[in-house]
Every structure is written in C-alpha cells, then in structure tokens.
Amino acid sequence: MTQPINQPVTPAIQQLQMQGIVKRFPGVLAVNQVDFEVRAGEIHALLGENGAGKSTLMKMLYGLYQPDAGRILLNGAPVNIRSPHDAIQQGIGMIHQHFMLVPSLTAAENVALGMRSSRGLVLDTDRVGAQLRELAARYNLKVDPDIPVWQLAVGEQQRVEILRALYRGAALLILDEPTAVLTPQEVDDLFRVLRQMTADGHALIFISHKLHEVLAISQRVTVLRDGQKVATIPTAGATRLKLAEMMVGRPVVLEYERQPVQRGAARLSLHEVSARNDRGHEGLRQVSLRLCSGEIVGVAGVSGNGQRELAQVIAGLRPITGGSIQVDGRPVTTADPAAINALGVSHIPEERMVDGVIKEFTVAENLVLQEHGHPRFTRAGLFMNFRRIGEACREAIKAYEIKTPGGDTPIKNLSGGNIQKLVLARELSRRPQVLIAAQPTRGVDIGATEYIHRRLLAERDRGTAILLISEDLDEILALSDRILVMYEGRIVGEIPREQVNIQQLGALMAGSSPARPGD
Amino acid sequence: MIEQILTASVFASTIRLATPYILAGLGETFSQRSGVLNLGVDGVMLMGAFFAFYTALITGSAVLGVIAALGVGLILGLATAFISVTLKAEQGISGIGIYLFGLGMSELLFQQWIGTPKSVTGFPDIFIPGLSDIEFLGIGEIFFQHNILVYVAFLLIPLSSFVLNHTTLGLMIRAVGQNPQAADAMGVNVTRVRYATVAFCGVMAALAGASLSIALLKVFQQNLTSGLGFIAVALVYFGRWRPYGILAGALLFSFVNAVQLQISAIGLDVPSEFAVMAPYVITIIALVFASKQTEKPTALTRPFERGE
Numbered sequence: 085m086t087q088p089i090n091q092p093v094t095p096a097i098q099q100l101q102m103q104g105i106v107k108r109f110p111g112v113l114a115v116n117q118v119d120f121e122v123r124a125g126e127i128h129a130l131l132g133e134n135g136a137g138k139s140t141l142m143k144m145l146y147g148l149y150q151p152d153a154g155r156i157l158l159n160g161a162p163v164n165i166r167s168p169h170d171a172i173q174q175g176i177g178m179i180h181q182h183f184m185l186v187p188s189l190t191a192a193e194n195v196a197l198g199m200r201s202s203r204g205l206v207l208d209t210d211r212v213g214a215q216l217r218e219l220a221a222r223y224n225l226k227v228d229p230d231i232p233v234w235q236l237a238v239g240e241q242q243r244v245e246i247l248r249a250l251y252r253g254a255a256l257l258i259l260d261e262p263t264a265v266l267t268p269q270e271v272d273d274l275f276r277v278l279r280q281m282t283a284d285g286h287a288l289i290f291i292s293h294k295l296h297e298v299l300a301i302s303q304r305v306t307v308l309r310d311g312q313k314v315a316t317i318p319t320a321g322a323t324r325l326k327l328a329e330m331m332v333g334r335p336v337v338l339e340y341e342r343q344p345v346q347r348g349a350a351r352l353s354l355h356e357v358s359a360r361n362d363r364g365h366e367g368l369r370q371v372s373l374r375l376c377s378g379e380i381v382g383v384a385g386v387s388g389n390g391q392r393e394l395a396q397v398i399a400g401l402r403p404i405t406g407g408s409i410q411v412d413g414r415p416v417t418t419a420d421p422a423a424i425n426a427l428g429v430s431h432i433p434e435e436r437m438v439d440g441v442i443k444e445f446t447v448a449e450n451l452v453l454q455e456h457g458h459p460r461f462t463r464a465g466l467f468m469n470f471r472r473i474g475e476a477c478r479e480a481i482k483a484y485e486i487k488t489p490g491g492d493t494p495i496k497n498l499s500g501g502n503i504q505k506l507v508l509a510r511e512l513s514r515r516p517q518v519l520i521a522a523q524p525t526r527g528v529d530i531g532a533t534e535y536i537h538r539r540l541l542a543e544r545d546r547g548t549a550i551l552l553i554s555e556d557l558d559e560i561l562a563l564s565d566r567i568l569v570m571y572e573g574r575i576v577g578e579i580p581r582e583q584v585n586i587q588q589l590g591a592l593m594a595g596s597s598p599a600r601p602g603d
Numbered sequence: 604m605i606e607q608i609l610t611a612s613v614f615a616s617t618i619r620l621a622t623p624y625i626l627a628g629l630g631e632t633f634s635q636r637s638g639v640l641n642l643g644v645d646g647v648m649l650m651g652a653f654f655a656f657y658t659a660l661i662t663g664s665a666v667l668g669v670i671a672a673l674g675v676g677l678i679l680g681l682a683t684a685f686i687s688v689t690l691k692a693e694q695g696i697s698g699i700g701i702y703l704f705g706l707g708m709s710e711l712l713f714q715q716w717i718g719t720p721k722s723v724t725g726f727p728d729i730f731i732p733g734l735s736d737i738e739f740l741g742i743g744e745i746f747f748q749h750n751i752l753v754y755v756a757f758l759l760i761p762l763s764s765f766v767l768n769h770t771t772l773g774l775m776i777r778a779v780g781q782n783p784q785a786a787d788a789m790g791v792n793v794t795r796v797r798y799a800t801v802a803f804c805g806v807m808a809a810l811a812g813a814s815l816s817i818a819l820l821k822v823f824q825q826n827l828t829s830g831l832g833f834i835a836v837a838l839v840y841f842g843r844w845r846p847y848g849i850l851a852g853a854l855l856f857s858f859v860n861a862v863q864l865q866i867s868a869i870g871l872d873v874p875s876e877f878a879v880m881a882p883y884v885i886t887i888i889a890l891v892f893a894s895k896q897t898e899k900p901t902a903l904t905r906p907f908e909r910g911e
C-alpha cells in the first residue's frame with residue numbers, strides 16, 4: 085500500500101502559466117486574452133466582480149471547459165487538460181464555489197471516489213478514513229470521515245474538500261470563493277491551513293471578490309474585469325481602495341456618510357414567531373424583534389439559519405406555526421401577502437430571479453407587477469394604460485440608473501445589478517413604511533451595490549423601517565444601526581452599532597456563546 | 604381450503620416465477636442507481652425471449668439460446684445508452700419507444716421465422732444432490748429443484764449488493780446517480796459508467812426474457828411478457844434501489860402469481876380477471892407506501908452536462 089500522506093509532500097508543480105486564454109459562451113466573451121501565473125509556495129489571489137470570468141478561467145485550468153484560444157504551461161512545458169481527470173493527474177485540485185461532494189456518501193467514500201483502491205476492485209474506505217484522520221491531524225482540520233456528508237455543516241464540508249485535494253496529492257489548489265459560506269472564525273482557520281500549505285510548497289489560487297480577504301492572505305493579486313485582465317500586482321503594495329478601483333474601473337466609495345439615527349415609532353414587531361422550513365423542520369424558533377421607523381436593523385448569520393424563513397413570514401409568504409406579527413400595531417399573523425403589502429410593507433426577495441421578477445416579462449411589465457390594477461395604470465379600471473406604464477417605466481429607469489436598452493426589453497437580458505435596481509425601484513415607488521431587504525446586493529456588482537446602499541440609507545433617513553437580512557458581513561456593518569444574529573432559527577444576540585466587535589459577532593454566528601474579553 | 608392453496612408446489616412456483624422479476628429488476632437497479640431510467644426493459648425482455656427461443660429451437664441448445672439473448676440484450680442496451688446518455692433524449696419517452704420496438708419486432712420476427720406456436724426443451728430442472736430430497740416442510744421441492752437460471756438469479760442478489768456497496772465500481776455508480784458533477788470533478792468518467800450500467804441493464808432484461816421463453820414457459824408467443832418488464836421497473840422503486848429490496852418485491856409478486864395460478868388450477872370460483880389484475884393493483888398500492896422517503900438517486904433521468 086502506498087502512503088502518500090505521511091511523507092512531506094514534494095509538490096511537482098513549480099510554476100503554472102496560462103497564456104492568452106480566451107473563452108466564449110453564446111453571446112458572452114467570458115474570458116478574453118488572459119495571462120495568469122502561479123508559483124509553488126505562493127497564494128495568488130484572483131479578484132473580480134461577479135461575472136468577471138474568474139470561475140470560467142479556473143474551470144479551464146481544471147479541465148471543465150476547453151479554452152477557445154491560449155495555452156497552459158506546467159513547469160514551462162505545454163500541457164493539454166481535457167477533463168478533471170487530466171487535471172488531477174497533473175496535480176491540480178479545485179474546491180468549487182458549489183461544493184462537489186456526493187451528499188449521501190461519507191467523507192471517506194467521497195475521497196475514495198474515482199481513486200484506485202489498495203484492495204483492487206474492493207473498496208478500502210476504512211484505510212482511506214484512517215489516512216484522512218492522520219492528514220486531518222497534521223493540518224488541524226477536524227473532520228469525521230465516517231459520517232454522510234449531508235449531515236455535516238458547510239464549514240466541515242469544505243474541510244472534507246480540502247482534505248480530499250491534499251489526499252490526492254494536489255500540488256496546485258484552486259479555491260473558488262471559499263469564504264462565501266464561512267463564519268469569520270472559520271475564515272481564520274481556513275487561512276491558517278492555507279498558509280501551512282504554502283509553507284509545504286503548494287501553489288494556491290484564491291478566488292474572491294472580497295477585498296480585505298485578498299489583502300490578508302495573498303502575496304500577489306490578479307484583477308479581472310469583464311473577462312479581461314486589469315493587472316497583476318504584489319499585494320504588499322495594494323490598498324482596498326486601489327483594488328476596488330481596479331475591479332470596477334472607476335473610483336469607488338467604500339464607506340458611506342451617515343446621519344445619526346432618528347428612531348421613531350415601532351412599525352413591525354414579531355412576538356415569539358415560529359415557522360417550519362421547506363423540509364418541514366423548525367426553521368424559525370420563537371423569534372421576537374421590533375423594528376422602528378428610521379432605523380436599519382441588520383440580521384447577520386451563516387446561510388441557512390432561518391434568515392430566509394424570517395423574511396418570508398414577515399412578507400406573508402410562509403405560514404407561521406406559533407407567535408404573532410404586528411404591523412403598526414395591527415395583527416397580520418394570518419394576512420396574505422397582498423394585505424401585508426397594503427399596510428406598507430415592501431419586500432426585496434432573496435431569490436430575485438424567482439420571487440422578485442418574472443424572467444420572460446419586460447422591464448415595464450415587471451415594474452408594475454403588483455400595481456397593474458392601480459388606477460394610475462389602468463383605463464376604466466379594466467384595461468392596462470400602456471402610456472402611463474411607459475412613462476412610469478422611463479422615470480424609474482432614469483431615477484434608479486437602470487441600464488437597459490428600453491422598457492420593452494425582457495428582464496432576463498439585464499445584469500443582476502440592474503435587475504435588483506428594478507426590484508428596488510418597484511418596491512420603493514410605493515413609499516413603504518417597512519422594507520424587508522433580503523440579500524439585496526448578492527451577485528450585484530460594486531457600482532450597483534453602492535447605489536443600492538445609498539438608496540437604503542436615504543430611505544432610512546426618510547423614516548422607513550428597514551430590516552436588512554444579509555450574509556455579507558461588510559454590508560451588515562456598513563448599513564446597520566443595530567445587528568441581530570441568527571443561529572439555528574433563533575435570534576442569539578443583538579449588538580448596537582457602536583459596540584460592534586467582529587470577534588463577538590463571529591462567535592454568535594457560529595453558535596457559541598459570546599467570547600468573553602480576554603479569550 | 605388454505606391448505607389446498609398454500610402447497611409446497613405453490614412456494615416452489617413462487618421461487619421459480621420470481622426469476623424474471625429479479626433478473627430484470629437487478630439490471631434496472633444498476634441503471635437507475637447511475638441516474639438513468641430505462642423504461643424499455645419490457646421490450647428488451649421480449650427480444651431476449653424471442654432470440655433465446657429461436658436459437659434454442661434451431662440448434663436444440665438452451666445454452667446457445669442464452670448466449671443469443673445476452674448478445675441481443677447487449678446491443679439493445681448500448682442502443683439505449685446511446686439514446687439516453689449520448690443523445691440525452693427524454694428518458695421516459697425514449698424508453699417507451701424501445702418497448703414498442705421490442706414488442707413489434709419480436710412479434711414480426713416470430714411470424715416471419717417461426718409462424719406457428721412451438722415449444723422447446725429448454726433448461727431442465729437441476730436437483731441439487733443431498734438438498735433436493737429434503738422432505739421437511741417441502742424444502743427440497745421449494746428451493747432445490749429448479750432450472751439453472753433460477754439459481755443464477757438468486758445468486759446475483761448478494762453479488763449485486765456487494766458490487767454496489769463494497770467495490771470501487773459500485774461507489775462510482777452511486778456517485779454518478781447522486782451527483783454526476785461531483786463525480787466528474789473527481790475524475791470519474793460519467794458517460795462510461797452510465798454506458799456500462801445501461802448496457803448491463805439490457806443484458807439482464809434479455810436474460811430475464813430468456814428465463815421465460817426457454818426455462819419457465821418454454822414457449823414463445825406475441826407479448827410473452829405481458830408487461831412484466833414494467834413491473835420490474837416498479838420493483839426498483841418498491842425495493843428502494845437495493846438488490847434485497849428487489850428480492851422482497853419479486854417474491855411478493857411471484858407469490859401472488861403462483862397463488863393465482865393455483866386458484867384457477869383447483870377450480871375455485873374466483874373470476875380470473877381479479878386474479879390477473881391483482882399483481883398490478885398490489886404494485887400501485889405498494890408503490891404509494893414504498894416510494895415515501897426513499898433513497899432515490901437524485902440525478903435520476905437527468906442527463907449530464909459538464910461544468911453546470
């Protein structure tokens with residue numbers, strides 16, 4: 085039996101180069117003439133907005149796509165990588181944005197999958213499991229190899245992926261947005277492991293769109309924008325502002341000026357609200373909260389801890405199993421979405437392409453989706469008044485800086501940021517008293533994010549009560565007047581803006597009790 | 604009356620009649636575990652049944668008959684794989700196409716090449732020495748006086764279970780049926796695995812057909828299987844994609860078959876239509892209960908596309 089893991093790894097990749105890489109998809113030039121290089125012992129960050137082409141570039145390195153032009157050189161010699169199998173053979177591993185694990189299999193089975201067994205045709209998952217334990221101990225990555233993967237938390241699943249890559253002897257490891265699903269503590273742990281790997285001589289490619297992470301972990305950073313390479317620079321000489329400008333292509337603002345909070349009357353209150361999630365389990369457990377006019381309350385938490393259900397029960401989209409909800413003191417516990425809307429509650433849904441817009445409809449149609457029956461937009465209350473709808477649409481396009489060829493363009497042809505601006509335009513045009521914003525800038529470019537953030541702050545100053553549900557801690561920190569933390573369907577902590585402490589926030593998100601001063 | 608129905612020979616028939624269900628059901632299990640729904644099983648069974656019968660009739664050799672069936676099964680299995688894996692056709696519809704092809708083709712060939720009903724010698728029953736004459740509870744008659752294909756089918760159950768759960772191939776099959784993207788990313792050739800399982804499914808279906816035409820009934824006629832292949836597909840759901848589940852389901856149905864035959868043999872006054880419908884009604888009832896919370900392969904019927 086070979087024992088690949090007890091010896092220190094001697095990575096076979098000293099240098100990997102990608103030269104003049106081009107990749108087209110129907111209607112999109114996803115990657116355009118990109119050069120990229122990574123060496124043993126370094127962490128090279130690949131930075132860019134959503135849709136910049138980062139994943140596509142790396143999928144070509146891993147054999148998932150074939151480049152239309154360009155070549156890949158390993159230690160100076162050209163290689164042809166036609167499938168993930170080829171990539172693995174060359175010592176290349178990849179941790180995907182969406183994990184590539186088979187949920188019904190154990191960690192050990194997932195690692196054994198596609199590998200030769202030491203027992204020939206018969207599986208040797210017990211031996212694989214034992215070796216995984218040793219490897220896990222060496223890198224201080226806690227994982228139980230014998231539990232089906234679906235029972236593991238996302239952080240653990242990621243550790244399984246990392247261990248699998250190490251087990252397979254990956255000398256070059258690509259990590260595609262690995263921190264997106266992690267708590268701040270888990271990010272620290274991940275960074276520690278990555279540093280240990282580079283010390284062992286691995287070459288790492290770290291994909292991210294988060295500036296502070298890139299600054300914290302990498303030695304060099306390559307910025308992509310619209311499929312093109314902007315530049316490769318040493319991280320030591322970079323700043324957040326400079327990187328953001330390279331990403332967006334124009335100066336950006338990272339911090340907003342904000343007025344002091346003018347908290348008014350309570351608009352929305354939840355009293356011990358419980359609800360089931362899609363799988364029929366308890367998704368929300370006795371959640372109580374109060375939202376006042378003129379404040380933004382941020383709801384932080386790792387994905388899947390009840391945030392989605394919270395937004396849905398408030399919007400009337402999910403039945404509750406206990407507790408009560410009031411808007412302006414009026415009970416709405418059993419009200420339907422239209423009635424809740426009528427009380428001045430607007431909702432920016434998390435899945436904007438599913439719940440926010442109708443993909444096949446035009447910009448104008450989507451804009452009047454809820455108010456198509458309003459006297460403003462009808463003739464004699466029956467027929468749609470297309471002239472009025474067109475006017476309203478042109479106004480919204482202008483006011484919200486929506487980039488679209490026109491009001492009659494199908495919404496699916498717009499970018500994520502512009503679709504989100506449209507949803508925002510529609511929801512704000514009704515002058516809501518309460519706004520539930522769920523993941524308002526997920527998948528949205530920095531320019532549009534900045535715009536949406538300013539708009540939300542302006543709404544707050546106008547007196548709207550805003551509940552901001554977000555998995556993006558930076559967004560929570562930038563906008564919230566108070567922060568609530570959710571864990572396993574409960575609100576496990578509340579922190580006022582002035583007292584925010586990242587350590588404490590992270591601990592709450594991870595479900596541990598707040599860190600005491602000094603530990 | 605109960606003693607008249609539940610005789611040792613009824614239990615022996617139960618074992619014997621379970622054979623085609625087991626063979627076809629095991630093949631379908633492998634196909635579905637890898638994510639391909641093969642609805643054409645009944646058509647392939649008919650083709651296997653015909654070629655086994657025709658070869659045995661001409662050469663006088665049941666062994667050559669089985670070999671012919673295996674060959675036809677392999678060809679039809681590869682054709683099915685080409686349609687559903689390479690061409691990525693809608694699996695429900697293309698399966699029905701293969702069924703109709705097998706149904707029509709086997710009948711046409713029967714009329715062209717044979718014409719009138721004939722019978723073959725087929726496989727003889729093998730009496731296992733020492734075991735076949737156990738009198739106690741009729742054990743000898745029930746378990747140890749069957750043709751070779753019966754023994755083969757029953758031995759394939761533990762073997763299939765072992766392959767699926769304890770070999771590298773079985774792991775690849777399960778992974779490909781649950782998350783083909785992940786399997787691909789780990790260097791597994793998804794297309795090759797699916798070709799292998801779907802071809803195996805064809806071979807097993809044809810063998811199941813042969814077990815009818817040259818071992819169990821020793822005749823061939825139009826639509827010999829009368830939908831047995833569809834029951835085999837249902838059995839896979841019933842058995843929750845596990846070989847021992849197939850065994851349980853196959854025995855349940857063959858028992859109903861055997862009792863039904865016995866009832867008409869002893870001339871009980873039960874309308875024969877009821878007896879004929881019974882297995883199908885039981886299938887539906889069983890499926891309603893069995894298909895709850897299953898370990899269904901999540902990628903079942905979904906063609907694989909690399910890179911999302």
Ligand SMILES: Nc1ncnc2c1ncn2[C@@H]1O[C@H](COP(=O)(O)OP(=O)(O)O)[C@@H](O)[C@H]1O
Pocket residue numbers: 109110112113114132133134135136137138139140141910911
């Ligand atoms: N399989 C695909 N088919 C068509 N277009 C794609 C595909 N994958 C990515 N794209 C497009 O290519 C561009 C780059 O996408 P991607 O590489 O995923 O960006 P990033 O990872 O930087 O967010 C986007 O415009 C995206 O819509």
Ligand SMILES: [Mg+2]
Pocket residue numbers: 138139140181260
């Ligand atoms: Mg990406």
